[in-house]
Amino acid sequence: MRNIDLIVFCAAAFLAVGVASAQPALPKGYAGSEICQTCHEDIYNNFVKSPHWAIDSNGVHGFQGRSCEGCHGPAQTHTESGSAEDIRNPGKISSGAADKVCLECHLNQQTHIGRLTSSHMKDAVSCTACHKVHSAEPGGLVDRRPASINKQCGSCHNNVWSQFQKPYHHRLPEEAMSCVDCHNPHGSVRPSMTQTFAANDAGCLKCHGDKRGPFTFEHAALRYEGCGACHETHGSANPRMLTRQEVRYVCLECHANLPFPPSQTTKASIGVVPPSFHDLLSARYRNCTVCHQKIHGSYVDRNLLR
């Protein structure tokens, strides 16, 4: 019996040595994730449920067994001193430096294709401003509930959120939509970081597909300047979220160029004056879209009448 115990003990010891040697040795200066847990247990317990925990066992990024230090840097000095000065905190360094930490792994991903055009990048809004790196939320590092997204965006874009309090608005306060339905916070080829649809069309067309066309007869304003040429896209006090209180002003402000332009007016020339039978004293002609009902473009009529 004692011999069996001895054999088993030797086998266990052999296995222990083998397994221990299979664990990657920590580079100099690193402490390992489990050491971090000693003092930061709450964060650690949350972190093990987060998507980032995968790098603790995943060899792709080279942070096996030291996932905390993947972002916070070598922590051995910090574990000895206990001082916050001896550890990198991406939440408290400059946004450029914080982004560099995240982009160490995330730069070459589809999400960041528009990073260099993003106003968030230019305005020094770092990744950690929106992403909770230790988060164990179901959707990942950012809460994907529309209400949570809107609250998060609105905490900085307070002025935009106030526009949604106007009577005619996209349904964000009702939590039917979120900011990221229309905007890509990581950047986009389109103005105002708007989402794209079917490669390079405006993201508006995902929900307003009937406005996509191509129409046989296009309304140039829609193609050249987008929906924002006539609509306040967040919200407006004007019906249909128009930029002006009456339809005719929306139209006439552009449709006021004489048909034979001097060279000077070619600098802002698209949109000719309507023919003279449009008597604005008559109520019939004050609501342009009564007749020009296919105002976004027509499949049938060059004057957008049907």
Next chain:
Amino acid sequence: MRAFCILAAAIPLLAQEPAKDQAPPAPATASAPAPDASSPVPATEQRFTGYIDLGYRWQTGVGGSLDTYRSIVNLGAGPKLLGADFSIVNPRHHLYDRIDVRAQSWGDEPSESLHVEVRKLKLYDFNADYRDFAYFNYLPSYADPLLSSNGLILNEQSFDTRRRIGTFSLDLLPQSWVVPYVAYEHDGGSGTGATAFVSDGDEFPVPYTMFDRMELYRGGVRIERKKFHVTLEAGGNTFGNNQQLYQSTGQTNYGNVLTPYLGQDLHLNNLIGSYGITGSSVYGKGLVTANLTSDIDVYGQFLYSEPKTDTSYSQYNTGNFVLQNQLLFYTGQQFLLAAAATNPHVTGSAGVEIRPFRRVRIVEDWMTDRLHVAGASNSSNLLTGHTPATQINAGLLSSIYTNYNQNEVHVFFELSKKFTLHGGYRYVWGNANNVVLPPSGLPTPDKGDLRRNVALGGITFRASQKLLLTGDVEGAASGGVYFRTSLYDYQKVRAQARYQAMDSLSFTVDFNLLNNQNPLPGVKYDFLAHQESLSMMWSPRFAKNWTIQGSYSRSSVYSNISYLEPEFLTAGQSLYRDDAHSATALITGNLKHYFGLAPTVTAGGSLFISSGSRPTEYFQPFAKFMLPVYKHVEWFGEWTYYGYGEAFYLYEGFRSHLVTTGVRLTR
């Protein structure tokens, strides 16, 4: 047995890291089971967590305009699935690891949504998103040409439709370096409405039905390596859009012109108008990012799409109509049209980030967007009711294109850890043209050039851990724009201060300004918009269970531009003003010490008050309580008031109280 016990006891120890001299031992590892590193779902996690809200809503009835209420709010009474948000985890990890479900506002609601996400680590990630929107719009004053003379008659641009949007995507092998994915999207709308059937000399409000649908299929692959990434995607869609205008026989519709035209009444007796539009599209895109060196990152993307449509339109109408340019009266019309359009659209962009010094970053990007729509139509117009019948055939070609280009360079300089400056320059150029052949009436100058020079600057200053200041300015001078109201010589300013006064109290202050001037003769556009906002969040220490959030915003828009009255080409002035105040507030309290119960109460809401060209008031106060009544059951009640008023269109005002109660089932 003892041998097995020794072996079993040794294995957890073997799995530990070798102890390091300087490190204290981890206290939890030996006693508590380590989380499963292969899964983000710990084995101890509950199988089902989340909540489901079921309830019933009462409405007091709408005072004022029900049509306006439905156009803006559109919430009704009845039983509802108000919300659900739950997760199901699978401890065995067979087929799936986790299912997350979110649902919102089901039960004849104007915005219904459902989101389902099913994941299995490293195998697949499936997302389904479904939304059902009610689009209702029937504002009495909108697009009613008879409003000023006859009062409220009919909104000639109204609709009552539903739009259903579904998106389904499947990513395979997530977190690996090659991720294939496929997706399917559906967007469909259907409903009824009112529009105008337009003929020469009169237009007739008529009802219509509509149905459109779009199916999009896409698939691709993402290749992600440490030094580069490539995404290739291809997709395509099919599209259909049908609309029918009709007026039944036996009715006489006199339209908007009630006075005789050259002694004859114009009217519509019968109409069948039918649009049949079908279309398809293909697209492809390629995205690349790479680190050329440790200090140089590059990216590029190429996007191409080419939607096409085919149109078949037929129209049969009887009544009494006139062709004004020939003074020709007719009683019957058959109009048939076939048309097609195509829209090749190419977008490309490229950029580089260079870090020549530790504190300096240079970012340059270039973008081009080239869009061309070409259309052609053939129509046959047969006018009957006179002798001989008139047949008018027409063939039209249309073309619209726009080329947009942009080049921008930006330099970021970190003066210190607290202070970052950036500045740059953007040049925008392009051209556009819009033509229909053969021309009709006077030749039109529908072409333009775009030339814009933009200077950019900004600052980020973290004065302390509690105070962050950011600001951006943008100033531009243009040598050509497309429209009279386009951005021409403009300045944009944005500034923000965020101050964490205490751990429990924070403030954010914003200022935004846009000033746009177009001094060209015949334009004289003057536009100024600015907005100031203040928001705060306070969790007072003396009342730890309370949180107060609030925001206030004041905005002002001033726009002044001349236009030409079409009839006599006399100068008119379009003057628009909008001075608005809006505020939101939310107070949440947890009344743990009252009556042995622990209700949570929330109160707040929003208000909007504006003056100027369309003075408007809109109030949405609400109050809510939630009371745990059983282990996994909470009872809640909510009151909401909607009040809307306009100074110029008094008859569009409305007010309504909504009371909702229900139960929240939690786990």
